[in-house]
Amino acid sequence: MQFGILKDQIVIVTVCDDHYVVLLAALIRSIVINHTGNERIILYIVEDGLAPDNKQKIQGLTDPEKTQINWLSMTDALPPGIQLPLDHSSYPLNIYARLFIPYFLPAGLEKALYLDVDMLVLHDVSILWQLDISNFYLAAVPDPRIKTVDNAWGGIKNYRDFGLQPQTPYFNTGLLLINLSKWREDDIANRIIALIQANKASANYPDQYGLNVVLANRWLALDPLWNCFASEDMEDPYIIHFISRKPIYKTYNNNPRYYQLFYSYLEKTPWQNSKPLGEGRRYLKKITNIFHKIRSSVFGKAK
Numbered sequence: 001m002q003f004g005i006l007k008d009q010i011v012i013v014t015v016c017d018d019h020y021v022v023l024l025a026a027l028i029r030s031i032v033i034n035h036t037g038n039e040r041i042i043l044y045i046v047e048d049g050l051a052p053d054n055k056q057k058i059q060g061l062t063d064p065e066k067t068q069i070n071w072l073s074m075t076d077a078l079p080p081g082i083q084l085p086l087d088h089s090s091y092p093l094n095i096y097a098r099l100f101i102p103y104f105l106p107a108g109l110e111k112a113l114y115l116d117v118d119m120l121v122l123h124d125v126s127i128l129w130q131l132d133i134s135n136f137y138l139a140a141v142p143d144p145r146i147k148t149v150d151n152a153w154g155g156i157k158n159y160r161d162f163g164l165q166p167q168t169p170y171f172n173t174g175l176l177l178i179n180l181s182k183w184r185e186d187d188i189a190n191r192i193i194a195l196i197q198a199n200k201a202s203a204n205y206p207d208q209y210g211l212n213v214v215l216a217n218r219w220l221a222l223d224p225l226w227n228c229f230a231s232e233d234m235e236d237p238y239i240i241h242f243i244s245r246k247p248i249y250k251t252y253n254n255n256p257r258y259y260q261l262f263y264s265y266l267e268k269t270p271w272q273n274s275k276p277l278g279e280g281r282r283y284l285k286k287i288t289n290i291f292h293k294i295r296s297s298v299f300g301k302a303k
């Protein structure tokens with residue numbers, strides 16, 4: 001890994017397992033194609049078991065002059081011996097990697113942009129990057145479906161226990177522009193993990209629950225165009241977020257226009273001929289996630 005720290009660079013972090021490598025390819029192409037600023041893009045990819053040939057193909061996607069790719073394993077990304085909350089969802093444990101970004105990135109960095117791998121970036125990412133977040137822990141987009149913590153379906157069930165007002169805004173954690181210095185100063189990652197551990201029964205989207213409790217009212221709300229859910233229909237979104245059913249599946253059931261866009265970016269990658277997968281493959285992934293999670297809940301023990 002190279003840890004050169006320059007001013008004219010944009011630091012982007014994402015997390016990907018082998019099953020989602022096709023999403024990763026489209027994401028990277030979309031970032032690079034739509035980035036017109038002069039900054040070099042420094043990409044950190046936390047790979048949760050990516051096949052070596054897939055890594056190589058990803059590496060070949062970008063011009064090394066303009067984009068640098070740094071690979072980290074899950075073990076590099078998570079603090080040794082950390083006990084991750086073993087919730088009952090089928091979300092993979094790698095959802096927690098985003099919390100430790102301030103620790104696994106070089107200490108001199110002050111800001112990083114975390115993006116879920118199920119996204120397409122259609123606008124110049126440097127516009128987002130240049131926002132001043134010095135007075136906030138992070139910048140994110142209010143969740144279009146949950147909006148406030150008292151949302152009965154997906155909000156924070158026990159928000160009263162934390163002294164939060166019912167109308168406290170709630171953000172989606174698929175995109176996080178993180179103020180790394182403030183996180184390190186206040187040990188935010190460990191506070192979030194401890195909070196999820198202590199409130200497992202209420203933590204439905206576990207990482208999102210923890211982030212929204214610990215950082216309530218301490219984040220900057222971004223233009224919704226920066227995290228447009230694929231279930232919505234925005235004219236000209238800056239970032240599309242393929243929540244729930246991904247466009248790699250035949251059963252994708254969100255905005256068809258965004259699906260077309262996804263394949264138009266995939267066209268420009270070595271995965272140009274890949275076809276959407278059937279339901280069998282999708283269930284297999286969910287089941288594998290659960291088994292993998294149980295095996296490695298005490299990280300480092302089982303891997």
Ligand SMILES: [Mn+2]
Pocket residue numbers: 116117118174241242243
């Ligand atoms: Mn996502």
